[in-house]
Amino acid sequence: MCRSRAAMTITEAAAKRLRSLLEKHPESYGVRLSLKQRGCNGLSYQLDYAKERRRFEEEVVSADGRVRVLVDPRAMLHVVGTEMDYVENDLASEFVFRNPNAKGTCGCGESFNV
DSSP states (O other): OOOOOOSEEEOHHHHHHHHHHHHTOTTOOEEEEEEEEOSSSSEEEEEEEESSOOTTOEEEEOTTSOOEEEEOTTTHHHHTTEEEEEEEOSSOEEEEEEOTTOOEEOTTSSOEEO
């Protein structure tokens, strides 16, 4: 039986952070990942709370099944194979996207190009 790969993966650290954010928004179905034209390299990731799944969105579920990330169809080609992580250090905490499709990123890490 042929099994398709998920559009992207969610690390346990990202799932844990998303769960804590979604607990504050119980009306949300999950979070929506989209891309915006922005930054010095062209595209940047945008996360928003999602109240429902829209037509043609890809749904990615965390390993524990408790977190849903809905990928906007216009972003799908650019994020296939991406790993979504959450990192914290002394100076910052942020979601990090390890995207094998990115050909370059800006110096500040805000945007990428494909």
